[in-house]
Amino acid sequence: MFENLSQRLGGLFDGLRGQGRLTEDNIKDALREVRMALLEADVALPVVRDFVNQVKERAVGAEVIKSLKPGQVFIKVVSDELTALMGAENSALNLAAQPPAVVLMAGLQGAGKTTTVGKLGRLLRTREQKKVLVVSADVYRPAAIKQLETVAKQVGVDFFPSDAGQKPLDIVQSALKQARVGFYDVLIVDTAGRLHVDAEMMDEVRQLHAALNPVETLFVVDAMTGQDAANTAKAFNEVLPLTGVVLTKADGDARGGAALSVRAITGKPIKFIGMGEKLDALEPFHPDRIASRILGMGDVVSLVEEAQRTLDTSKAQALAEKVRTGKGFTLVDMRDQFEQMLNMGGIHGLMDKLPGMGKLTADAKANIEDRDVHRMIAIINSMTIQERLHPELIKGSRKRRIALGSGMQVHDVNRLLKQHRDMSDMMKKFSGGGMKKMMRALKGRIPGMPM
Template sequence: MFETLQERLGSIFNGLTGRGALSEADVSAALREIRRALIEADVSLEVVKSFTDKVREKAVGATVLKSIKPGQMVVKIVHDELVEMLGSEGSEIDLNAPAPVVIMMVGLQGSGKTTTTGKISKRLHEKRGKKVLMASLDTRRPAAQEQLRQLGEQIGVATLPIIAGQNPVEISRRAVQAARLGGYDVVMLDTAGRTHIDEPLMAEMAEIRHSADPHEILLVADSLTGQDAVNLARNFNERIGVTGLVLTRMDGDGRGGAALSMRAVTGKPVKLIGVGEKMDALEDFHPKRIADRILGMGDIVSLVEKAAETIDAEKAAAMAQKMQSGQFDLNDLAEQLKQMQKMGGMGGIMGMLPGMGKMKDQVAAAGFDDRTFARQLAIISSMTKKERTNPDLLKHSRKQRIANGSGTNAADINKLLKMHRQMADMMKMMGGKGGKGKGMMRGLMGGMAQKMGLGGMAGMGGMPDLAKMDPRQLEELQKQAEKMQGKLPGLGAGLPGLPGAQGGLPGLPGLPRKK
């Protein structure tokens, strides 16, 4: 989502951080480039002006710490202002009200309200243990009510029975009454939308609000909306009074201006972001973590949390035992590739590592993209059990059979076997050192980088790298990582490597510890 903005800001700050001192002219020139980058990213002009004015006020004449260069101080100021613009703290959906808590979903047609209603309902049911009732108030869009009913069956959440001929206000009253009688904790009201804001839409939303008295009114907005996001947010907030924002399609290739503008204009927090089509593709919005991603500082805490949700503790323990004995067959390689896919693939993982954003294209060009992983899994699946546990059996005739079965060729199979041999050698070396060899903990991604001639993994090609970060930020980053210890198999010093001694996360370089 923020890749273009990240690249533009990265080039601006790379020019600043290399200088020993900054004049007011240097700061002004940098701010002009920042302003241009934000406008190109579809951030509202009024938000851009307010942002750059605040940065200028703090940057000019700022007290520079002895341990930091002036350019790095500007990076820190921009980072702090980005966090402020996005909302200093993350905000969850508020359920602190008498049951049933009514949550009203509003927004334009096509923004993803119905799907998001299902995602939030699933999240509240599974993660917060709430009994949820969903109700579709969309009587205009064909099969809208049936769509929500089918979503309810898919995620195991109850939906209000459909009665033909009722208007949205009558349906909202019936939903609240049914929830009260059925002992439900939460009622999700999926309202109708329009292709654009008009008076009938706003009048209907106001009437539903008056009838259902919702505790939360969440504005669902497409993050690809662009400059018009400001008008959308302002209109809904002024007429209905939204309590929070949900941004969909944050996994798209849009410029990200909506995320930066809407919170600043409404003053309401972004509570959740949609990051995919699947019903579990919904994440909390953490302003600081998003700011870190925009400035190329990575998002290690979110990566660890995602890993904690996807990694099977029993499988990790079994993997750890095998690694300690130096064993690593093709079944183990397949398991690691599947873990990486669950966590968003190589691109998703690298986007969360400090200074790694610019390496994603290089890694893809070198043949380590997510499609390659899918092809490699197909190859392994086409092998027999004996072949997976003993790759030395794979001669020409067997390779030909596997290639036909997986839709690949002998060259693809040879690449996979070469990667497996390199990783198996790594396992033997780690096993011989009791899993404590300093150089070995770089893991798969470190090994890949070396084979590709990209050097070490820490602080690669991005802005600003760990070696140049504000010491206070680095210390805070380390503290956040340490807080996650114990929640994830394989989380040792800093972060684990793949295949780490504990069999944890795929290929994450450890953070340097504070001396």
């Protein structure tokens, strides 16, 4: 997400070098680039105009202190304004209500609403330990109810059965009664979508809202529709008291216009953002972290949080102990590292959160694929247990057998073994006081390093 915007803004601030103060003249070109970058990102024109004026007002006259460069001062202003534009801080779900807290999901057909119901249910179950019940009131779209049942089973939340022959109002009232009897913390209601905003749809969802009195009414919208997403959310908000927005398919949106326009146009916060097809690919929306990603500064906080949730701490501690004591780094250890990386969203998921990655070109990113990681795992899986623990055993005939078993070539096996040797050598440097030796070797070579 935001690839185009990040690339446009990446080298934007270099032209401000050597300035002691930011003035209207020396930031004129930078402001023009900011304006063009936002328009190309499909941000609504009124939003762009207000944003640029705000940046100009704050930046002009700003002193450049000795510890900062002029470009860094300007980046700080742009970052602060991007954060304010998207809502300043994360707006969490308000579930402080007499259980069950009802969450009503609305949106157009094709926005990914049913899948998002499942993702949200999973998030509430795993991160907040809530007992969740989901129900579908979509009696119009073929197999909509069956789809939600399948998704609910996959994410481990309970599903309230409904039928296409029932009335939506009867379905949700029965589900609410069951949620109370079953002592559920949260009831998530999936409503029917349409191909466009129409009076019949609005009337039905209004009736459901009146019957349920939900604590949260979320509008689910496709991020790839750009500023149209914000305009559709505004239309819904005029007839339905929305409490927030969920942006879906953001991983496929290189522009980011929806994320930058929704809050300004609707006045409603973006609460969650869908970053992939997997059922765990739903993240709370943090405007400051998103602004940091847009400006190529990464999102280390989200990366750490993701690591805490997904990494196997016992395996990490075991590997750390092996490194400390100088024990061998095996191909089993290497495979574990690959698998844990994939669990954290894969290579692109990590790159999106690492500082400086926004400056990579689209071609450079295209050459980095999770497919290569899966291939290396396949090669390791084709080995015997003995070979994984003792890679030095793998010679000519074994290499051919492993390549054949994994569907690869012998040179792919050789490449994996070389990568393993390189990683193993690096691990040895950290064992048995190796870190102290490395620091002593660097003594006096790095400015500011203690002797």
